[in-house]
Amino acid sequence: MLLNLPDKSPEKILEIFNEVYTKTKLFYLLKTAIELGLFDHLEEFRSVEELAEILKIDVVMTEYILKVLEEIGLIECKTKNGKRQYKNTEISNIFLKEGSFYSLRDPIHSCFENIKNWENLSDILKNKKYRKKEDINSFFPKVIKKLADECKCWELQKILEYIAKYEEFKNAKKLLDLGGGHGLYAIGFTLLNKNLKSYVFDLPDVVKETQKFIKKYNAKNVFTIAGNFYTDDIGNGYDIIFCSYNPGGKNPKIAQKVYNALNKGGLFINKQFFPEKESIEDFLDNIEWNMFDAEGLKKDKRKYTFKGDLNLEKYLDYLKKLGFKIIEVKDINQILGIKYGKAKIIIAKKI
C-alpha cells in the first residue's frame, strides 16, 4: 500500500487549501492592522522599530506585517541610512485613516463582524436559532450609515454627475428619493440643481437618521417623508423619482406607484442589483444573505432579492406596459469607471 500512488495527485486539494488559508491570514492581518490603528501612524515614514514601539507590538512580526502591506500596495518603503522605513500609500491615507472624509473603516468593520457568522456556519446551518434576527426598524438605520460612508467614496459623485446631464433633471423642481436612507443622493441633487426640492421617503426610524445627514451637510432644500412604500402613499407631482438599492426596486407594485406619482415627462431613475449569471462570490454572498432574518422584509433566496421581484427583462417589459419609455439601461461599472458590482441603472420616462 505504502508504495502505491493514489489514483490522483493531491495537487488540486493542496492548492485550494493553500490559497484560501493564505487569503484568510491576509484577512486577519488587515483586520489587526486596522484595529491597531496602524495606518493612523504611517502618514510619515517610520522604521519598523518606531512603529512597533508606538503600537506596543512585537517588532519581528511588525517587520513582516509591513512587508506584506507593502506587497499589496497599502504602504510604501524607502531606505534611509541602510534602514527600511514605511509610510502609507495615497489610497491608505484617503480610505484607511481614521478621520479621513473618505474613510472606509466603518464599512470594512462590518466585514469583521460578519466573519464571525462564518466561524459559526455549522451551527447556523443546523439550527435556525443561531440565525441573526433583525427587524427593518433596527436593521436599516445601521445599514444606511455604512452605505453613506461607502457611496460618498466614488459611487455617489459619479452617479450624480451622470444624471445631471439630463435636461429633465436640469429642469426638475421636485424629486423623490424613494428608500433614500442617508439622503446623500437627495442632498447631492439639490447641490446640482438650485431650483430643486428633494424629498427622501423612508421608514420612520430611518428618516430620523436622514435628518442628521441633512443637518450635517447643511442642506436647505431636502425634506423627509416617513412611511412604508409598500403600504403608504408616496406623494405625487414629482419630476424625478430616484431609487437606489431599495427592496422595492424590482417590485412591480412599487413601479406602478412610481408611475402614478410622476409627472408626465418625468424620469424614473432606478439603480438596482439585478442578479444574472452568478459567480462563486455571489454564491458566498447568497449564503451570508440567508444567515439572518429581518422581520418586515420578504427576502428571497438570492442576495438583495425579495419575494415578488422581477428579473431585468421582465421588469423592463413591465415598465413599458405601465407607459414608460426606456431611455437607457446601463451597467453601473460603465458609469463608475471601476469594477464595482453587478448593479444596473434604468432610466425610464413617463410618456
Ligand SMILES: C[S@@+](CC[C@H](N)C(=O)[O-])C[C@H]1O[C@@H](n2cnc3c(N)ncnc32)[C@H](O)[C@@H]1O
Ligand atoms: C440598501 S438601503 C439603500 C439606501 C440608499 N438608497 C442608497 O442607495 O445608499 C435600502 C433603503 O430602503 C429603505 N426601505 C426598505 N424598506 C422600505 C419600506 N418598506 N418603505 C420605505 N423605505 C424602505 C431602507 O430603510 C433603506 O434606507
